[in-house]
Amino acid sequence: MSTPVPRLTLRGVLARKWRIFLTVLAVVSGVAFVSGAFVLTDSVKRAINELFATLSGDVDLEVRSTVAFGDAARAERDPVPFEVADAIASVDGVAKVEVNILRAATVITSDGEPLRTTGPSFGIAWEGPDGLDGRTLVDGDFARGPGQITLDQSSARRAGYQIGDTVTIVGPNGKGEFELVGLNGTGSTSNGGGAAIIAFDPQTANEFLGTQNRADSLYIALADGASRDDVQQAVQAAIDTKYEVITGEQSAQETAGAINDVIDIFGNVLLGFAAVSLFVSAFLIFNTFAIIVSQRLRELALLRAVGASTRQIRSMIVGESLIVSILATVLGIFAGMGVAVGIVALFNATGAAFPSASLIVSTRTVLASLFVGVGVTVAAAVIPAIRAGRIPPVAAMRPELGFSALQKNKRLVVGSVVTALGVAFFGLGVFVQPGEVASTLLLAALGAVLIFLGISSLSTTVAAPASRAISRTLPLPFLPMTRSVAGRLGSRNAQRTPRRTASTASALMIGLALVSTVAVVAESIRQTFREQLEGSVTADFFISNGPQNFQGLPVAFAERLLELPELGAVSPFRGSVALVNGDEKQIGAVRGSAFKDLVDIDLQDGSVESLDEGKMLLHEDPAADYGVGVGDSLSITWQNGTEQTIEVGGVYADSSIAGNWLVGLDTLAAVSTAQPVDFFIGAKIADGVSIDDARIAVEKIAADFPSAEVQNQAEFQQSQEDQFNQLLIVIYGLLIISIAIAVLGIANTMALSVFERTREFGLLRAVGMSKRMLKRSIRWEAVIVAVFGAVLGIVVGVPLGAAVTTALPESFVDRVVIPFPTIISVLITAIVVGVVAAIGPARRAAKLDVLEAISST
Amino acid sequence: MSETATPTLTAAASAEDAFKIYGKGDSEVRALDGVTVTFDVGRFTAIMGPSGSGKSTLMHCLAGLDSLTSGTVRIGDTDISQLSDKALTRLRREQVGFIFQAYNLIPTLTALENIRLPLDLGGESGDQSWIDQVVDAVNLRDRLEHRPSELSGGQQQRVAVARALASRPRIIFADEPTGNLDSRTGTEILKFMRRAVSEFGQTIVMVTHDAVAASYADRVVFLADGRIVDEMTEPTADRVLDRMKKLGN
Known part of the structure; x- marks a missing residue:
């Protein structure tokens, strides 16, 4: 083999496997979100499509009212009178016509409470397993007359009923009592994807559900040998043009499509969080590679001295990132399958009963995961690689000459320009809102990304004074820190490599900035909303169908x-x-x-x-x-x-x-x-x-x-706010992942610093510093870095939140509120993050053998 | 395939009016203050001088690792001050070999991979019989698959010598090659270098402050305060030491 670059690259990775493991972990989590989003949506969508294809069963044609506009599946259609069914029955080629009735109805459990479902709860007309729709009879008999029902298996079990029990059902016109004669099934699910299905015979459905001899639509089965196209035309000719005749497949596709849209939204939210965690990971990767490069300064200079070209050095570093990223992406794809399974299990645990589906890992999932995983990692390693290429060969003998290549400083200018550009994009996206919602959001997101990059770059210049300021102001509760040697060393070390401190802190900044942004927007909306409700609600009672329904x-x-x-x-x-x-x-x-x-x-x-x-x-x-x-x-x-x-x-x-x-x-x-x-x-x-x-x-x-819930004014307001809070908890929960990645980043940087300062630590221990003091100084350094990140996060996040809030319509939010409790908890989070991140590195530093440490070069 | 040393008219390397100045005004330091020197092909030259005399700087500039403030450096006929980084890299790979005081080897590569590194970087297969000869000369045959961390200091330095020889460069620069070694191992390395010059016709320039090391050379050039102050052929350790004592004042 006469190509040393791949060999050097591979050996370089193997020599630093633990360091790189942390980097891999960060990339894995981002890729897992991406692949999880795709695997989940692909798998669930296919299951839903199959479910509705099954449900359309033997329905060859369906007759329903036309609508003037709107989405076919979600439109509110006028009902179809039963007489239309009679007219259709006499059309040549029609073997059978069934009425399709589906109305809200609720099962009362054996405990007397309404059965809570994650999906809708429906009463339907069902002619039994021989009927045209694809429902199956799981157990017992189907409802053949008045006073009888079947329930889906899951609802029956959760409501505590067995075949033969008397069940109370609440329909549009009130309660009724029925005998449970059997259990119905829908495709492969134990219930209809979280829905409760109460099946009556058609006449009972018409009476109890109050449909007044009108169906939602009519199902038609063809006679043997009849042409579907011909019958479709004949049926249409026999009825008024305000009704349309569609095929069973089309109907199934429309219904499945409407549900798929919802799943897509869910998938997009996951992708959004994937973007955030990948962005945070990029900082960690950048940092790791930057530090690895400076640690290998002499090695790289030696390679240059014996004839490696700048490009060979660059491809070596980029190659290392490539290996890391491919490894991480493969792991991430598998982790994503885990994410998908986990989410389905989570929903099923709350009663949603997703249709059982095999996991689909499509080519697109793999390509998209590779694209983001490899793309982000390699992109983050490019700058360290370029810097590595600049190391002069003479640094092999005089390393001090090499560091200047690693510290070229145009950051102030670049940082300012990038930040300004980011502010401009963000402002354009948020305030001017050109074009569609999607492009506006993209513009604002791009702006935010640029702001983060710019601030991260600028933060290098303030890292040292900020660290000093933090170590002076923060310690009020840790008073002994500032005066102790350990405290002083920790603080000095945080100031020593401002670039490293800044980029480590930046990773944490992103997560905490987003938390601050969300907090400002949410608190502003919440207070506006509360005041509007207080001002506008004059009713004494509000009755709604409860938050579950x-x-x-x-x-x-x-x-x-x-x-x-x-x-x-x-x-x-x-x-x-x-x-x-x-x-x-x-x-x-x-x-x-x-x-x-x-x-x-x-x-x-x-x-x-x-x-x-x-x-x-x-x-x-x-x-x-x-x-x-x-x-x-x-x-x-x-x-x-x-x-x-x-x-x-x-x-x-x-x-x-x-x-x-x-x-x-x-x-x-x-x-x-x-x-x-x-x-x-x-x-x-x-x-x-x-x-x-x-x-x-x-x-x-x-x-x-x-199922109705009666609330007075205070309860109504509280329930509205509770819904809002639940949404916030989900958002914060997902942002925590980005903060966890930042913790990895701080731990990684601290570990590298400890490694670099082996000699120094040996010296400190030799002159009498205890293990505890050493640990304390490392912990303190990590806390300073973390708090610096949090302060940056707040400084960036609060104005972003204020801008978003200002841009929102005044009827929606009319003030900017800065939520100080959240901001204080962000700072406390940062301190905890610092302490946690320092655990491993501090322990390692304390374990160093004094003599060995001193003699190491 | 040994050749006898056949000095030609062409110099292996030379410096002319070489100035290297750090800083400005009061803090100006003249590391090289108008050095003109020529290194003949097939000769072993030692550069000596007290700390701060500019000997390392001279070598760095001769080897194309560092650039002059003014003046000319040639490797063979090539004026290296005119070369781009790319051409300079190629020159280092093909025409120059290095032996440093320490940190000579890439820790992740085996001994053989380190030896072959300049060839591999250039995508050349090299002359296998020559490499075998070099490996045998430095007595590393049974150590080739070891990583640097598994080798002793002397073995590591022998690998470095072998690497410098592997691509048969026009000139090898050695920077205190024995500085980190005990005297017995150091002597061993110096003997190898001597053999490379005598038997293979290799040109070597070595920076050292050790008079015994310098005595292995054909010629010694003395540097003080950035200037060449003397030179000596057929040196012995005693004569070199005497000369150095005078320089010390």
Whole structure:
């Protein structure tokens, strides 16, 4: 072999395997997120597609109402009357027509509580295993008549029922009791992917679910030998054009597609965190290679002296990073499969029951993982490699001459330019928002990345004075540190190699800056939201379907509340979508006369009661956008295609609860025959009734709707905030991973420093420093570096958060709040991080044999 | 395949009006202050002088490891001050060999890999019989697969000598090659270097402050304060020592 570069490269890696192991670990975690995101989405999507393909079973054609716009699977369609089924049954080539009915319904457990599910809870019409849909009978018999149901296996078990038990079910119109005659199944899952499935025979479904002889859609099976295309055309010809005939496959694909979109969002969130942890890893990799290069200064100079070219030295270092990255990427792909399995298991543990799926590692997953894993690692090693190439050969004999090559300092200029560029991009993305949401986000993210890089570069210049300042100010609780030799040494050592201190701290900076950013945005939104709620909620009670259930409340609930003498104003809040002058908008529907007493929408003009006269209200922002005011009209197209011109009856300024668009309940009811549900119901107590009496009356009705949750103002606000907090916990949890990588980075740097200072430590021990003191000084150094990182993080993160907050619409957040408790906990986290990171290196330093240490060169 | 030393008209290396100045004004240090010297092919030359005399700097500049402030350095006919880094690297690889005082070897490579390193870096296979001859001359046959950490100081230095010889460079520069060795091992190394000159016709320039080491050379050049102050042919340790004592004042 006459090519020494690969050999030198490989040996270089092997000689430093433990050092490099830490680097590998950092890359692995980033790649694991990437591959995990892809493996998870690929696997679950295929399982979902298979599930819906199974469910479409023997359905050859499906008939449903058309919609004017919107996503095919999520659109609210008008129901199809049973008569249409009769008309279709007589078409040539049609063997069988079934009604498809699917309505919200809840199982009451044997303990009397509503069964909590992670997915929706449905009542359906099912003609048994011979029916056209692909459901199976797992045990017992299927429901053949009134008073009978089957449940999915998982729900039956969790609700504590066995075949033969009597089960209480809550439907749109209230409770009913049924005998559990069997267990139904859906594809390979023990339940329908987290959904509860309550199956009735079609007639019972129609009565109990209140569908009034109307189906969601009709399933058609072809007669033997009939051509599907011909029958599709014949069926369409036999019915009104407001119904459409599609194939079973298309229907299955649409439904699966809608779920796949949600899975994609989940996957993208994972990819976002992959980006963060890879970015943090890049700093660690950069640092490791920079330190390795300076440690090998003489070796590299010797190679240069005996004739290695600059390029050979560079390719050697880059080659080392290549080996590391490929190793890390392969491990990362496997770890990603673990991540995917873990997430599925986590969801299943909470009852979601993902369809069982084999893990899919696609070529794209491998390529994407390689691309990011190898790309990030090699990119991070490029600068150390270039610097290594600059080491002059004379440094083989006089190492002091070599270090100047490693310390060229143009960082102040470069750092300032990069930071400025980052601020510009970020500002452009956040404030100007050119183009689509995705490109805007990308621009802001790029800006943030540049800011991080720039600040990291600039931080070198302030690392030494900052370390000094930190070691002077921080110790209040550690007072003896500043005066002790150990404390002084730790602090001096942190100042000694500012570049190293800065880049180590930078890795921690990123995670903590993101935490600070999120904290500022979240706290600002939270306080705005709280104040808006306090200002706008005037209702005494809010009734919703509880946080577990996103299906809405049956409208019967609000109707019964209206009859209560203990209550004054009562209004449900319903919703739909419509095109307003061609743009798709969410439209709320309320009872105007009551709503004005329940929610203060800060009316600017007109009247809320005008809603009951068929007019609409809108927020001042869209009013300005469309240039309309009270008395003007807007053209509205509802989803079923009904077009209306509606007069503006009022303009309001507070959209925190009402959203941007409001119509009256009657307006919505008149255009849609779809069965409505209420998102929530607001109610006010009648004059002279105590809140306790009113609550007792409301709870009594709520007993018939067990999933409903009755909340007073304080409880409502608390539950809204709880949802918000849960989201924050997830975000913080994922950012912790980036902080963990930074801990690895600090540990790595400290370990390398200890290695370099072997002689120095030997000397210190020889002149009488105890092991404990030595450990303490290393720990202190790590704490200073970590706190420096935290301070940088806060300095970068808080303004970023403030900028994002300012850029958000005022109706959403109207102030910038700096959450000091979070910032203090960030600092405390940093101290803990420093102490933890120093454990290993400190122990190693203390173990050094004094004599050997002194004689080492 | 030994050749006899046949001095030609061409010098192996030379310096002309070489100045190397560090710093400016009051803090100016003239490490080389107008040095003109020629090293003949097939000769073993020692450069001597007290600490700070500029002997190491002269060697670094001659070897293309460091650059002059002004003046000319030639390796063979090539004016190396005009060379790009790339050409200089190639020159070092093909025409110059090095033996340092310490840290001569790449710790991750075996003895043989270290010996072959300049050849391998240039992508050359080299002359295997020559390498065998060199390996035998330094008596390392049974140590070739060992890493430097598994070799004694003397063995490591023999590997370094073998490496310097392996590519048959025009000239070998040795910087205190025996400085870190005990006297017996040091003598061994010096004898090898002497043999390389006498038997193989190799040109060697050695920086040392050890009079005994210098006595193995054909010629000694004395440096003080960046200038050549004397030279001596056919040196003996006593004569060199005497000369050095005078320089010390």
